[in-house]
Structures are given as C-alpha cells and as structure tokens.
Amino acid sequence: MTKNHKIKAGSLQFVLFIGAVIAVLLLTFVLLSHSHIFFAKKSNKFMEVIECNSFSVKLALQPNGKAIASNNNSYEKDGISTEVKKGLWGVFDHYTAVSSFEKINFSSSVLVGYGVDETLPALYLKDNQRPLIVAGNTKIVGNAVLPQQGIRPGTISGNSYFGNRLVHGTITQSTAILPNLESEKEKNIKYLCGPFSPKNGVVPLTPSRNSSYSNSFxxxxxxxxxxxxxLTSVSLTGNIIVVASREIQVDASSNLQDIILAAPTISIKNNTKGTFQAFASKRIEVGNNCILNYPSALVLHETATDQQQNQPNLAPLFVGSGSIIKGILIYQKRSEEKMFYPQIKINTNATVIGQLHCEKNVELKGEVRGSVYTDGFMALENGSIYQNHLYNGSIDFNQLQEQFVGLGWNDTAAPKKIAKWLY
Known part of the structure; x- marks a missing residue:
C-alpha cells in the first residue's frame, strides 16, 4: 500500500523562485548576448563609416576627383553615403566630408595643398635679362631655374663668394614670367587682403584680455x-577670422591656433608662438625669436602705390632675427614699377621652412629650407643697393621634408595632399 506524501507549500514556492531566477538569468544572458552582437555590429558599422569618410576624402584629392571640379559631390559605398564639400581656408583648400548610415554620422575636416618632390626647384628666378650674383656665405642646394645669363660669383663689402660650387644641383633656364598661383587662390588672397566685411548671418566676437574663443571647422x-x-592675452582656436580695418597686433601672450588674420597692417611681436595665416595689404612685421608652426602663412598683396620707397629697411614683409616660419610666405604686386628696396626681407638667423613666392625683390640674409620663387634678389649693404645679388643667404631644398604640403601653380602636376586634419 502506497502512502501519499504531502509537499509543503513553501517548497513549491522555493521551486518557483528558483525557476524564476533561472529564467531571469537566461533572459539576461540572451539580452547580454544580443546587446553584445548589436553593439559589435554597430561598432563595425561605425568603423566602416569612418573608413568610407576617409576614402571619400582621398578620392576627392585625386586629379580627376569630382569634388575638385564641382566643389560639392556625393559618394555612396555599401549603403554609406558621403558628401564632400570643398572650400578655401587662406592659401589652402578646405575639404569637409560628412558620412552617414541610418542614425550613424561622422564628419571630418582637412586642410589640403600640394605635395613636393625632387622635381621642384630650390630656386626659380625670373629672367629679367641679368645674372644672379652670389657673394659671401651664400648656399644654394637643389635644382635652380635661372635667367639665360646664369649665375656668377661676386663681391660685396670686400666679401667674395666662399663656396666651391655656385649651385649644388642642376641648372635650367627660366622664363620672363614667374609661375602664378592657382586662380582660385589668387582670388581668395585678394579678398582677404582687401577691405571686406564679414558675411551676413555671422555673429561677431569681441576680444578682451584673458578671453578665449574656439570654433569647430x-x-x-x-x-x-x-x-x-x-590680441594680447587672447586665445583663439579654429574656424575664426579676425578682421581689422587698420591694424592687428599679436603678442607673445597671444594663443592663436589655425585662425586667419586680415588687416592692412599686422604686427607680430617678439617671442610670439602660434599657428595662423596672416593677410595684409600694407605691411606684415614678424619680430625676433618668433615661432609660427606649420601650416602657417604670411601673405602680403599690395594694390596701392607703396609709400616706403625712401625707407628701404622697412620691407613690407619682414621676418626678424631668430624667428622660424614653418609654412608659406607670399608677396604680390602686379605692376611694372621698378622697386629699389626689398619687398620680403628674411633677417640674419631667421629661417623659413617651406615656400617663398615673391613677385618683386627678396633680401635673404637668413635661410630657406625649401624653395624660393622670385622676380629678383636684392642686398642692402653699407648704404649701397646691389640688385639681383644674394649675400650670405641659404636656400636648401633638401632640408624640406617630403611630408610638406604647400602651394600649387596653374600648371602644377604635383599631387594634392592633406596638410592637416582639423576639428
């Protein structure tokens, strides 16, 4: 005879509780696994969006890139759509790419210029039917494109040419026309160097001591x-243009990163450090021991008749002793007017790492680690003016890094490259 055993209600409740716990744990594991798979897929897709964004930027840099021609173009790959827009930021192109897939969005912004290679000259001197005379400790390393009259040693203040070779590279003949910058860059330089008002709809800022502003590109x-x-004790970063109708003054206490300055006169005081582009129509003066990091640019575009002809020591674009400019220097003045003073002066112990493009005269007492394109040279010594003389100046193209990205000319075959990723 089988006896019936009664199970207490508490035991059933315990069994149900255990079952509920197991069900919750199983559900948790299922949700965790599902979430892991979901976020892994989302993470992978996000990485694909980033890769597609980068690919689209590189595609736009190709010589046949549609974005270059249309300034606005769309790409699509694996369901990821990307729009690439092209604009200008000073002497550089500015590309912005926006990629999206469903609710995933990623944007990037880059400065773009032209790469350099061994085919570019260290010196391009316009053919004005007179030779280049070198004296003192002058040094030219790299290929040189010179007038038909060539290059000759000379003497200034009793100092003859000390080198054993006039040019450490090949020499070819230049023409009577200095290579011009790209037309769109020319237009932008004229715009930034001329009097202009900010575009409508942009809220102006008012700087004060110890103020700080930043703006994404x-x-x-x-x-x-x-x-x-x-701009003493002012910090400015990013997509900001400072416009003055008379003058802008930058101090060693200023912190300027990637901005643009535009005024008739720009004064950069001693010991200033930063990364910016400066555009002026009358004068840019860089003091002593300044460091302008790459990619900086100093651009002077003169339109009116210059008033400093009797003051030759006041070159419109002046770089003081001990200063280092990493980037681009440009002087423009489209006229047949004869100039008897230098328009760009690189003082003793000053260094330009990059490119110098001058449509008139350069007095080079320091060094250029890169390339110089100029109408002529000038040396002012002991009250005398020596035309087309290069005295104690150094031009060394071999010291310019291959990663440098800078200017392009209308007939350039150099590839477009990224100078800097922005933010």
Missing amino acids: LQPTKYITGDYIN
Whole structure:
C-alpha cells in the first residue's frame, strides 16, 4: 500500500523562485548576448563609416576627383553615403566630408595643398635679362631655374663668394614670367587682403584680455571685427577670422591656433608662438625669436602705390632675427614699377621652412629650407643697393621634408595632399 506524501507549500514556492531566477538569468544572458552582437555590429558599422569618410576624402584629392571640379559631390559605398564639400581656408583648400548610415554620422575636416618632390626647384628666378650674383656665405642646394645669363660669383663689402660650387644641383633656364598661383587662390588672397566685411548671418566676437574663443571647422565661420585689434592675452582656436580695418597686433601672450588674420597692417611681436595665416595689404612685421608652426602663412598683396620707397629697411614683409616660419610666405604686386628696396626681407638667423613666392625683390640674409620663387634678389649693404645679388643667404631644398604640403601653380602636376586634419 502506497502512502501519499504531502509537499509543503513553501517548497513549491522555493521551486518557483528558483525557476524564476533561472529564467531571469537566461533572459539576461540572451539580452547580454544580443546587446553584445548589436553593439559589435554597430561598432563595425561605425568603423566602416569612418573608413568610407576617409576614402571619400582621398578620392576627392585625386586629379580627376569630382569634388575638385564641382566643389560639392556625393559618394555612396555599401549603403554609406558621403558628401564632400570643398572650400578655401587662406592659401589652402578646405575639404569637409560628412558620412552617414541610418542614425550613424561622422564628419571630418582637412586642410589640403600640394605635395613636393625632387622635381621642384630650390630656386626659380625670373629672367629679367641679368645674372644672379652670389657673394659671401651664400648656399644654394637643389635644382635652380635661372635667367639665360646664369649665375656668377661676386663681391660685396670686400666679401667674395666662399663656396666651391655656385649651385649644388642642376641648372635650367627660366622664363620672363614667374609661375602664378592657382586662380582660385589668387582670388581668395585678394579678398582677404582687401577691405571686406564679414558675411551676413555671422555673429561677431569681441576680444578682451584673458578671453578665449574656439570654433569647430564643422561650424560656420565666426568673425572678430574692429578698427584696431590687440590680441594680447587672447586665445583663439579654429574656424575664426579676425578682421581689422587698420591694424592687428599679436603678442607673445597671444594663443592663436589655425585662425586667419586680415588687416592692412599686422604686427607680430617678439617671442610670439602660434599657428595662423596672416593677410595684409600694407605691411606684415614678424619680430625676433618668433615661432609660427606649420601650416602657417604670411601673405602680403599690395594694390596701392607703396609709400616706403625712401625707407628701404622697412620691407613690407619682414621676418626678424631668430624667428622660424614653418609654412608659406607670399608677396604680390602686379605692376611694372621698378622697386629699389626689398619687398620680403628674411633677417640674419631667421629661417623659413617651406615656400617663398615673391613677385618683386627678396633680401635673404637668413635661410630657406625649401624653395624660393622670385622676380629678383636684392642686398642692402653699407648704404649701397646691389640688385639681383644674394649675400650670405641659404636656400636648401633638401632640408624640406617630403611630408610638406604647400602651394600649387596653374600648371602644377604635383599631387594634392592633406596638410592637416582639423576639428
């Protein structure tokens, strides 16, 4: 005879509790596994969006890139759509790429210029039917494109040419026309160096001591405007243009990163450090022991008749002793007017690492680690003016790194490259 055993209600509750716990744990593991798979897929897709964004930028840099021609183009790959827009930021192209897939979005912004290679000259001297005379400790390393009259040793203040070779590279003949910059860059230089008002809809900023402003290159440009602007103890970063109707003054206490300065006169005081582009129509003066990091640019575009002809020591674009400029220097003045003073002066112990393009005269007492394109040279010594003389100056193209990205000319065959990733 079988006896019936009663199970207490508490035991059933315990069994149900255990079952519920197991069900919750199983559900948790299922949700965790599902979430892991979901986020892994999302992470992989996000990486694909980033890769597609980078690919689209590189595609736009190709010589046949549609974005170069249309300034606005779309790409699509594996369901990921990317729009690439091209603009200008000073002397550089500015590309912005926006990629999206469903709710995933990624944007990037880059400065773009032209690469350099061994085919580019260290020196291009326009053919004005007179030779280049070198004296003192002058040194030219790299290929040189010179007038038909060539290059000769000379003597200034009793100092003859000390080198054993006039050019450490090949010599070819130049023409009576100095290579011109790209037409769109020319237009942008004239715009930034001329009097202009900020675009409509942009809220101007007002700088004051110890103030700090920043603006992403993925946002509309912000402007600082005024008559005379002193940036002492001011920090400015990113997509900002400072516009003054008379003068901008930059101090060693200023912290300027990737911005643009535009004024008739720009004064950069001793010991200033930063990364920026400066555009002026009358004068840019860089003091002593300044460091302008890559990719900086100093651009002077003169339109009116110059008033400093009797003051030859006041070159419109002047770089003081001990200063280092990493980037680009440009002087423009489209006229047949004869100039009897230098328009760009690189003082003793000053260094330019990059490119110098001058449509008039250069007085080079320091060194250029890169290339020089100029209408002529000039040396001012002991009250005398020596035309087309290079005295104690150094041009060394071999010291320019292959990664340098800079200017392009209308007939350039150099590839476009990224100078800097922005933010």
